[in-house]
Amino acid sequence: xxxxxxxxxxxxxxxxxxxxxxxxxxxxxxxxxxxxxxxxxxxxxxxxxxxxxxxxxxxxxxxxxxxxxxxxxxxxxxxxxxxxxxxxxxxxxxxxxxxxxxxxxxxxxxx
Amino acid sequence: xxxxxxxxxxxxxxxxxxxxxxxxxxxxxxxxxxxxxxxxxxxxxxxxxxxxxxxxxxxxxxxxxxxxxxxxxxxxxxxxxxxxxxxxxxxxxxxxxxxxxxxxxxxxxxxxxxx
Numbered sequence: 156x157x158x159x160x161x162x163x164x165x166x167x168x169x170x171x172x173x174x175x176x177x178x179x180x181x182x183x184x185x186x187x188x189x190x191x192x193x194x195x196x197x198x199x200x201x202x203x204x205x206x207x208x209x210x211x212x213x214x215x216x217x218x219x220x221x222x223x224x225x226x227x228x229x230x231x232x233x234x235x236x237x238x239x240x241x242x243x244x245x246x247x248x249x250x251x252x253x254x255x256x257x258x259x260x261x262x263x264x265x266x
Numbered sequence: 267x268x269x270x271x272x273x274x275x276x277x278x279x280x281x282x283x284x285x286x287x288x289x290x291x292x293x294x295x296x297x298x299x300x301x302x303x304x305x306x307x308x309x310x311x312x313x314x315x316x317x318x319x320x321x322x323x324x325x326x327x328x329x330x331x332x333x334x335x336x337x338x339x340x341x342x343x344x345x346x347x348x349x350x351x352x353x354x355x356x357x358x359x360x361x362x363x364x365x366x367x368x369x370x371x372x373x374x375x376x377x378x379x380x381x
């Protein structure tokens with residue numbers, strides 16, 4: 156079983172729609188959860204982090220965490236073509252020295 | 267004012283050669299990392315350093331030897347390069363590992379091609 160699993164996609168949504176990205180992880184001791192965005196040929200950049208159960212909203216982005224189900228999700232409202240990228244789910248252990256990344260979900264937002 | 271910089275950006279070399287990649291961060295962070303991203307875009311941690319000390323070594327072949335001369339620098343030396351080493355190598359840094367929140371800032375990456 157992979158430590159952090161994501162649907163590789165591609166996920167295609169029309170402009171203005173909600174994009175829903177999902178991630179599951181295997182280590183129940185995981186403490187911190189991150190969503191990074193990576194444009195083609197570029198480095199990953201953080202868009203959201205969460206470490207408590209529930210929802211966390213930042214602008215058009217909402218991260219959701221359910222530790223009992225070992226599930227993290229990212230919702231992107233009012234999707235824009237500029238949101239087209241690969242979204243990487245990342246999970247850190249206690250201490251934060253080791254972060255495991257999922258393989259990423261490619262998102263395409265059609266204008 | 268590049269936060270995390272890497273050199274070189276591209277590296278093309280023959281099998282069996284030895285090469286180095288340099289990384290510097292000017293964010294004042296305590297922790298630095300090396301990641302390998304393969305052709306399938308899977309980003310895998312190789313090493314974590316905290317205040318120049320090795321913390322994590324993820325079963326990386328000993329042909330890979332990281333060196334941290336100070337907190338702001340983490341270099342990666344690779345001996346006897348193999349075809350399978352071809353990938354993009356990212357350096358990253360974070361403020362305080364050991365806390366719950368450790369956003370990582372990534373360098374631009376070094377694309378290594380072994381022929």
